[in-house]
Amino acid sequence: MSEIADVVIIGGGVAGCSIAYHLAELGITNVVLCERKQLTCGTTWHAAGLVTQLRATRNMTELAKYTGELFTRLEAETGQATGYRQNGSLRLATHEARLEELKRGASMARNFGLEAYEVSPGEIRERYPLVEVGDLAGGIWMPKDGQVNPADVTMAMAKGARQKGVKIREHCSVARILVEEGCARGVVLTDGSEIYAEKVVIAGGMWSRDLAGDIGVSLPLHAAEHFYVVTEQIPDLPRDLPVMFVGDECSYYKEDAGKILLGCFEPEAKPWGHHGIPEDFCFDSLPEDFDHFEPILEMAVRRVPKLAETGIQLLFNGPESFTPDDRYLLGETPEVSGLFCACGFNSVGILSSGGVGKALAAWIHDGHPPMELADVDVRRMQPFQSNSRYLFDRTKETLGLLFAMHWPYRQFETARGVRRSPLHDRLLSRGAVMTEAAGFERPGFFAGDERSREITYSYGPQSWFEDTRAECLNTRDNVTLFDQSCFAKFELRGRDACRILNHVSAANVDVALGKVVYTQWLNDRGGIEADVTITRTAPDCYLIVTLGASQTRDFSWLRRSIPDDAHAIATDLTAGLPMLGLMGPKSRALLEKVSGADLSDKGFPFGTSREIELGYARVRASRLTYVGELGWELYVGADYVQHVFDVLTDAGEAFGLGHGGYFAINSLRMEKGYRHWGHDIGEEDTPMQAGLSFAVDWDKDDFRGRMALLQARERRPQTRRLIQLRLEVPENPPLLYHEEPILRDGVIVGSVTSGGYGHRIGASLGMGYVEHGDGVSSEFLNTGQFEVEVALRRYPVSVQFKGFYDPANDRIRGQEKKGIT
Incomplete structure (x- = not known):
């Protein structure tokens, strides 16, 4: 026996019932919810039912706020008591x-x-x-x-869904999910019957990982x-x-x-x-x-x-x-189109349920998320994170971290060492203290002689502050080597590669061989889905570099952008192509010594890339920077990178070569005002708002998001823009991290997106978006008194559109001037 539905939801807990309720609210009523036993019988029934609203980001807070609003009206709407009360x-x-x-x-x-x-x-x-x-x-x-009664509020949402036509079936267990040609097609029940649907939602709580794993989908969670x-x-x-x-x-x-x-x-x-x-x-x-x-x-x-x-x-x-990073899993899975998930709630399922149901229902209805949900988007996860041993060990820690101090830059202590650069041991021997991103061990900082490798956390300067300061100043004065192997690298090859990337990218990538293009990948609303560099390495081949944390997400975006009839193959090169950053005014002299290549401005202009000999190896050198100094990114085969590292470090002694970590990179990029995807730019931010219009080729006839950008450009002036902030506090300035309020003349006008201390200019810095109905212009910035609020106290800040360090980019061109700030 078989039937047809628009959506099948697997799981009758608070999340599944909320999704069913909100789909029906949007007019999608041909929905079947399958519950293996009885509604709420897994985790929902024994949840504590706490309903708090403040979360780590604005959009997560908006979802929690909506949950409270929903609970307020649900009883009157359905006639089912919920036990909700706002007792603070x-x-x-x-x-x-x-x-x-x-x-x-x-x-x-x-x-x-x-x-x-x-x-x-x-x-x-x-x-x-x-x-x-x-x-x-x-x-x-x-x-x-x-607080609320979890079972009652779930029953209220189930009743509301039924009243609108949703079918809710208890004792209806799903044996497996049907997948054809990479797309969800429905479910097979344990009695052998089938329900066909082009959208399937896994909301099965602690059963979700195994159910998804049977079809090759990674949902990392553990009870x-x-x-x-x-x-x-x-x-x-x-x-x-x-x-x-x-x-x-x-x-x-x-x-x-x-x-x-x-x-x-x-x-x-x-x-x-x-x-x-x-x-x-x-x-x-x-x-x-x-x-x-x-x-x-x-x-x-x-x-x-x-x-x-x-x-x-x-x-x-x-x-x-619980999940490996204490954030739940939401959205369309990267492995299977039309397969969605809402699971792994880390004890915040009740307070998240209303917002999750509303957001995922809108995602299914509209074909895209209704707001930026990167914090909980399932595509942030790496496939290895579904490893059962990894999850077992990590879960010992993640539960307790919910109530532990939420220190900035806090590092997980369990399930470490999974992904390592080939240079891992060499870096440790030189004082590297490793931090983790997407399971990748990367240097956070290098402990100097007689300096402790232990991290002492604080909301002010942490124990590595002076180590990072030394790395930043050495990058300014000499040359620093950064292991950036955790960056994700993809190749797109085939006769249609150029056409595909030109449709995906806002900039024109139909460029000369060896040209590097900085660009964004946009969604249909003009928002930034990825921030990448693209290098044309052959007439039919491109190298794409993006954040390591975005590896799964961006590769999925690229792969799904290839039409079925196109001649192009996307390959993830990350593991086999380590990346080194050689940055600082002496980088040219050092690289010339070990390569013999012409690295002059004329022979090797900024934004170009080519293969050079380095020691006994051949490497791809790209003249780029994310730290605001003269420098090159070096892409080296994994089997050659240790040799290349040794050649550089041996020769580098004569040039004052030092090593740098990711805390230094963050400080250096903050001074230059370089954006970081997921913090300063994301799927709700347009290039115009983010100050990245220069990376858009407005003359291209067709690229994704173009119509939305053209419409936005016509609505001048821009009422929301990214700005740079410098705290004007002479002693012990507070450090900014994220979501601190930005005020103009005492009124909140925006939020900090990221922050850090700029060692080259000696100031606490931040960047963030501000909004003003009459436009955010230089006049708007220059005629107001700006402050940021940190821990309920306000501090004066200077604001501008460009970064505070070397705004003319003289140092990137190798034209050093004394006193550049």
Whole structure:
């Protein structure tokens, strides 16, 4: 037996029911939701039901805000009670560093339109009379947060979906997903029947990874045991107690029908289900482990002394799924077109559910995401991250990180060392301290002589600050070697390669052999999907370089841009083509010594690329820079790169060659105002807004996003633009990271997208978008008083469109001038 639907949803938890509800809201009602047992029976039924709104970015916060708005109206709309109430939340700090984190979060919250207030220990006690506050540094009060009954709110969304025509089937288990020619075509049920559909959604919680893995799709998640206790009834317990978070004690508290529910996110979690989840698992709990929970309970009794005289009615242990980076998996999978996912919620599934359902339904309906969702887009993941051993080890850490200090640049400690440059050991021997990006070990910094390799975290200058300063100044004064092998490299080859790339790219790539083109790949709305360099290496062949973290995403975008009848093959060269950056005023002299090539401005102009001899090897040298100095990027076969490295380092001693890491690269690119995809530019930002119009060939007849750009260009002046910021604070300026409010004459006009300290100019820097209805012009920048707000305190900033270091690009051309800043 078979039937036909527009969409099949696999999983009847809060996410699956929300997607069904929102599809129906958009008029897509020929939907079948398949639940293997009963609705909510996996994780949803035992979730704590906390509904907070502040997330790490604006769009994630918007999704959480919408969830609260949905819960507010859902009961009246469906007649199904949800138990939702906005009783607010308190976040407590037991030390000054945590208080700074909370205050930075409060500034972000205000920037996002949320209410957030700093509260003293005394004010905390007023709102939560049971809490001990004698050792607290302070806290934050967010009055619009709340709580909900997870099972009830799921049933409300399911009822709303049914009322609009969605079919919801319990005891309907999916055996496998149908795929034909790389596209989803429906599902096969365990009874042998089939449901054909061109859109399939995996919202199967902790079962999602295995279901996807059967068809070669990577959904990296792993279940972990999650603990909470529920007390016996507490007489006269106020029903309006806010939800309370004590991150320094790994705990949260919520009032629950006259009782207190105390939950935890302990530092070392217990992964579960590594060898499979029982087929009959339904409304099940896991064995109690009081020894594991006891340290949390001991701290909780001191924090809320009433617990010492109150019995425990329930010690609960249930599984929840976690991802390698603590962010959920959402969107269309890169491996199979028409196959979507919403899973791996890292204990934020309830508070995310409304926004997730609305966003994914719009994605299915419109064919593209309704907003920038890069933070949770499944395409950010690397295929290896579905490795079961990797997930088991990483999950021990990720659960606890939800409540740990959210330090800038914090590094994972588990499941490390997976992807390594061929130079890994050589770099370690020279003092490299490795950081991780997309599983790739890369130098964060190089510890100088007698300097510690241990990272001490802070919201101010961290322990590597002076090491990075030395790397930046050496890049300015001498020459520095950067191992940039983690950058993703693709090749597109075939007689149609030029035509395909010219359609994908905003710039013209039909250029002479050896020409390097900096360009963006745009979506149909004119937003930036990728920020790349493209080098024509042969008449029918191009080398494409992009961020390592975007490897899966960008390769999928390229592959799906090749028409079925085109003659072109895309190949991922990343693992076999290490990349070195040789940067600084002495880079030319050093490279000439080891290669004998003509590297003069005339012989090797900026933006060109060619093969040269280096030692006994041949390498591709491209005259480019991401750090604002004279330099070359060197692309070397993996079997030659150790030799090339040795030749450069041996000869480099005479030129003051040093080694540099990615913290230095970030500092150097901030000074130049170079954008970073995922922070400063993304799928909602156009080249005009980002100051990248120079990278658009307006005369090309056809490229993706062209019509949207032309329409946007006609709507002058530009009301939203990226600007550069320099804090005018003479001593101990705060460091900017992301989403700090930008104010003009006391009114919020924008947000910081990224920040760092510029060692060459000696200032704390940032960049971010500002908006103004009458246009963001030089006059707008020059006639206002600009500030940024950091941790609820405002600081004056200078603003301009160009970077603060060498705006004339003299140093890139090798024309050094003293005092260039």
